[in-house]
Structures are given as C-alpha cells and as structure tokens.
Amino acid sequence: MSTVLTSTSSELVIRGLGKRYAHAQARSGELQVLHDIDLHVPEGSFVSIVGASGCGKSTLLRLVLGLDTEFEGEILLGGQPIAGTGRERGIVFQDHRLFPWLTVEQNIAVGLRNAPFTPRQKAELVAEHVALVGLRGFERSWPHQISGGMAQRVAIARGLVNRPRVLLLDEPFGALDALTRSRMQNELQRIWQKERITMLLVTHDVEEAVFLGDRVVVMQPSPGRIRRVVDVPLPHPRNRSDPAFIRLRDDVLSDFLDHRAEPAIHSDAGLH
Ligand SMILES: Nc1ncnc2c1ncn2[C@@H]1O[C@H](COP(=O)(O)OP(=O)(O)O)[C@@H](O)[C@H]1O
Ligand SMILES: [Mg+2]
Numbered sequence: 001m002s003t004v005l006t007s008t009s010s011e012l013v014i015r016g017l018g019k020r021y022a023h024a025q026a027r028s029g030e031l032q033v034l035h036d037i038d039l040h041v042p043e044g045s046f047v048s049i050v051g052a053s054g055c056g057k058s059t060l061l062r063l064v065l066g067l068d069t070e071f072e073g074e075i076l077l078g079g080q081p082i083a084g085t086g087r088e089r090g091i092v093f094q095d096h097r098l099f100p101w102l103t104v105e106q107n108i109a110v111g112l113r114n115a116p117f118t119p120r121q122k123a124e125l126v127a128e129h130v131a132l133v134g135l136r137g138f139e140r141s142w143p144h145q146i147s148g149g150m151a152q153r154v155a156i157a158r159g160l161v162n163r164p165r166v167l168l169l170d171e172p173f174g175a176l177d178a179l180t181r182s183r184m185q186n187e188l189q190r191i192w193q194k195e196r197i198t199m200l201l202v203t204h205d206v207e208e209a210v211f212l213g214d215r216v217v218v219m220q221p222s223p224g225r226i227r228r229v230v231d232v233p234l235p236h237p238r239n240r241s242d243p244a245f246i247r248l249r250d251d252v253l254s255d256f257l258d259h260r261a262e263p264a265i266h267s268d269a270g271l272h
Contacts, residue, residue: 009078010088010165010198012041012064016073019059033059035223037073041166044196048213050203050252056224057202061168064200065091077165087115090159094171096151098143104154105130105139111161129157132191149180156188160195169201173208182240185211189237206256210249211238218255227255 014037023031034056041047051057062068064075066085075082077089090111098107105126112122130139133153143151152172159167172188173181185208192199192212203209209216213232220227230252238245 009043011043011078012039012166012198012200013076013079014039014064014073015076017060017063017075018072019056019063019068019070032223034063034071035225037224037226039217039226041198041200043198045214046192046199046201046212047215047217048201048203048209049217049219050206050209051219051224052221052256053204055219055221057204057219058170059224061091061170061200061202064166065089065168087162088165089168090162090164090166091168091170092152092155092159092172094174096143096148096155098151098154100143103140103142104135104146107143107154108157108161111158115162125161125163129161132160132194133157134187147180148176149184152176152184153187156191160191160197164197166198166200169199171203172201174203174205181205181208186237188212193236206253207240207249210245210252211240216252218252220255 017034017037017039018032019034020030020032022029037060039047049057049060059068063071064082066082066089069084082089099110102110108126108129109122112125115122117125127139130136133156135150135153135157138146138150143154146154155172159169169188173184176184189212199212201209201212210230210232216230216232217226218228218230219225230248232248234242234244234248240246
C-alpha cells in the first residue's frame with residue numbers, strides 16, 4: 001500500500017526458545033515459563049498461538065518484540081537474529097494503550113516517532129492507515145469519544161503505520177464484547193489479505209485462532225510449550241458456519257478438554 005518503505009524477507013523463525021524468570025518460591029529459584037519452542041512463521045502468513053492463561057503467550061511475544069533480551073535459543077527475522085526492539089516489528093496489545101491527550105491521527109503517528117520519513121510522508125502514511133482501518137472522519141476525535149472497537153482499530157493502525165515486516169498481536173480483541181470482537185476479526189482478516197504482512201496472533205479464543213490463522217499453534221502450560229500445530233487449509237475469507245471450519249475448531253478445542261483451565265470458543269467464558 002505504502003510507497004515509502006519496501007520490506008525485505010519477513011520470515012520469522014524461532015528455534016529452541018526457552019525463558020526462565022527468577023522465582024523465590026520455586027525450588028530451583030527459577031520459573032521455567034517457556035521450554036524449547038520451535039516455530040516457523042513463513043513470510044506473509046498468519047499464525048495463531050492459542051493457549052490457556054499463564055502458558056507463556058505474552059512472554060513469547062515480548063521476546064519476539066525484543067522487550068526482553070534474556071532467553072535461550074534463537075529468534076530470527078529474515079535470517080537475522082533480532083536485537084532489541086525495532087521498527088520492523090509492530091505490536092497491538094489487548095488494552096489499546098492510546099494516549100488520551102492525543103487525537104486518533106496523532107496516536108497513529110506515535111508509531112512513526114523514530115521513522116526516517118519527512119513530515120509529509122508521515123502525514124500520508126497516517127492518512128493511508130486511517131483509511132485502512134476504516135476510521136476516515138474520526139482523525140481528530142479523542143480516545144474518549146470513540147468506542148472500544150474503534151480504539152483497537154487505532155491501535156492496529158499505529159502498529160502497521162511503520163510498515164513492519166511482522167505484526168504481533170497479543171489478545172487484541174480480548175476486551176471487546178462478542179459482537180464487536182467478531183466484527184474486528186473480520187476486519188483484521190481483510191487488512192491482512194490486503195497488506196500481506198506476516199502476522200503472529202496470540203489468543204485464548206480457539207474460534208478466533210482458527211478463523212484467522214493459516215496455522216494454529218496450541219500451547220500448554222508449566223512450562224509453556226507447544227502441544228500441537230494444526231494447519232488450517234481453508235480459503236479466506238472464512239465462514240464461521242462452514243462445517244469444515246467447525247470441525248477444525250472443535251478439533252483444536254478438544255486439546256483443552258483434559259486441562260484444568262479450558263480456553264473458550266469465545267473469550268467471554270472467563271479466561272484472563
Ligand atoms: N516478569 C515476570 N517475572 C516473573 N514471572 C513472570 C513474569 N512475566 C510473566 N511471568 C509468569 O510467566 C508465566 C506466563 O505468563 P504470560 O506470558 O503472561 O502468560 P499468558 O500470556 O499465556 O497468560 C506466568 O506464570 C507468569 O506469572
Ligand atoms: Mg498474556
């Protein structure tokens with residue numbers, strides 16, 4: 001969409017990833033949160049990670065984002081180890097984290113703070129992304145004047161405005177009501193199909209994971225590890241009432257039936 005930045009290979013490869021936190025109550029003095037995670041996110045693909053609360057999903061995204069540089073194993077983007085945070089990786093969190101004293105377009109422009117563009121290029125990029133997320137006419141609105149779904153659209157635009165190679169999404173719709181959530185899932189699918197940016201989505205909503213992902217990675221806790229990887233060979237855009245979709249969703253859901261904390265088809269069911 002944008003003419004100002006071209007991206008190079010955006011394949012994300014994670015090998016043997018492990019993470020431990022210091023933990024006073026653990027016998028070893030450490031809590032193993034992630035264990036031996038191998039993950040391949042091909043360029044332009046959409047990979048969902050689904051798992052119960054506490055299985056290390058946010059920790060995994062923090063490591064890929066580069067917020068925490070202490071880990072075992074490798075995280076490679078386009079064949080290069082990641083080094084700290086960088087403009088080629090964008091993120092959207094569950095809480096939109098908009099600045100209340102900035103307008104919609106100023107909040108989106110925050111994503112371009114350190115970008116090497118002229119003010120004019122930045123204004124063009126912001127306008128393009130306002131349109132991409134369907135917020136034309138709300139550029140000068142304040143966060144308190146817009147709905148939760150619209151605030152998440154702003155957060156998505158802010159995450160994409162730099163034209164990152166990978167967009168990381170940490171339960172981006174977890175705080176929205178069911179109707180808004182399914183609308184936003186459709187929107188995200190449309191945006192991904194248009195932009196073809198590599199996307200890595202973390203969720204505890206099995207239906208969301210299967211609806212959006214080309215591949216669904218099922219995690220299990222203590223320590224957080226990969227239980228199973230399920231390919232979702234259904235064409236986009238997907239139909240939630242398609243029997244093939246329902247079969248795959250129920251298949252993934254069955255992975256959680258022998259766990260104490262069960263992720264829900266919809267995240268209202270109370271796993272946070
Ligand atoms: N900074 C931290 N220090 C110590 N323990 C942490 C820290 N961050 C997360 N944890 C622990 O790591 C585990 C995984 O957390 P998290 O990655 O947030 O899981 P999820 O996103 O799947 O709910 C939890 O047991 C949590 O308490
Ligand atoms: Mg989390």
